[in-house]
Amino acid sequence: MPGAQQAAKLAAEEINARLGRDFDALVVLGSGWGDALDELGEVGSQIPATEVHGFPPSRVAGHGGMIAALTCGRTRALVMRGRVHLYEGHSAAAVTHGVRTAAALGCASVILTNACGGINPSFSVGQPVLLTDHINLTGASPTSGEEWGTDRFVNLVDCYSPRLRRIAAEVGQGVGEGVYAGVSGPHFETPAEIRMLAAMGADLVGMSTVLEAIAARHCGMEVLGISLVTNMAPGLVEGGPSHAEVLEAGEASAARVGRLLRGVLERL
Ligand code: HPA
Numbered sequence: 001m002p003g004a005q006q007a008a009k010l011a012a013e014e015i016n017a018r019l020g021r022d023f024d025a026l027v028v029l030g031s032g033w034g035d036a037l038d039e040l041g042e043v044g045s046q047i048p049a050t051e052v053h054g055f056p057p058s059r060v061a062g063h064g065g066m067i068a069a070l071t072c073g074r075t076r077a078l079v080m081r082g083r084v085h086l087y088e089g090h091s092a093a094a095v096t097h098g099v100r101t102a103a104a105l106g107c108a109s110v111i112l113t114n115a116c117g118g119i120n121p122s123f124s125v126g127q128p129v130l131l132t133d134h135i136n137l138t139g140a141s142p143t144s145g146e147e148w149g150t151d152r153f154v155n156l157v158d159c160y161s162p163r164l165r166r167i168a169a170e171v172g173q174g175v176g177e178g179v180y181a182g183v184s185g186p187h188f189e190t191p192a193e194i195r196m197l198a199a200m201g202a203d204l205v206g207m208s209t210v211l212e213a214i215a216a217r218h219c220g221m222e223v224l225g226i227s228l229v230t231n232m233a234p235g236l237v238e239g240g241p242s243h244a245e246v247l248e249a250g251e252a253s254a255a256r257v258g259r260l261l262r263g264v265l266e267r268l
Helices: 003-019 034-039 097-104 162-171 191-200 210-218 243-267
Strands: 025-029 043-048 066-072 075-081 109-118 128-136 176-182 204-206 222-232
Touching (some): 025 097, 025 243, 034 075, 034 243, 109 243, 128 162, 176 210, 176 222, 210 222
Antiparallel strands (some): 043 066, 109 204
16 A cells, blocks of 8 residues: 555554544645634544654644544534644655544545735735635645556546535635645745736635645545635735735634535535
8 A cells, every 4th residue: 555545554554543433524624714713613522633643844934734523414524723834844744644534544635724825916815715726836846756547647637626616605605716836935026026926817816725726636535625824925015925914814814715615514
């Protein structure tokens, strides 16, 4: 059994033992999304991610890594608050371990959330945006060297499920849609890079999500990606973004994005 699959199986066994079985969906709460957990319903039990096989310690403020079990309507969700990033020096395999663990637990879908910079000037700070597609500029792939299921050459057309996007658009008010450019960071982009990304067709830019979405499709899961615009991208506004601003915008939107997630989970 290949390394990533074996690691996911071990982690899934530990989560089974500590948080229970029969999960339907994984929710990954990105930067600034942690407070949304309070809106999602009764949290059953939760454990620090680092106590589970294969999860490295997170080193980013606002990313306290916890794994929680909760029920939303009929959906049993596993929630990972905090994620592992390439920019912490971790591999694509480590970044996607949570998603692969959820697949090993039997989750059929995953909701990937993140904080991002808005490139499309029609977006505003505090707005949730559904990902229609992505541009992977990290230079990495979680499928490199890994086999999973039957297909090494994973098809990424409709990577972000049209069905889940329809549900989220019905539930959320004023939710946008756009293409997410995934960069490795952790530096923010230059204004020239933002002009390049806009010319490439990107509406949003962030430092996560793309590798997890690829891994989830590789495992046959349905993916929903939701970005929270925490700042407008460099060059679109005076000055530049800061990590504090990203976390602040997340806190201010926690109730709104939490209700959106809850509505989607109830209708999965
Ligand atoms: N760029 C990249 N990643 C981000 C940004 C940004 O402006 N905001 C939040 N995450």
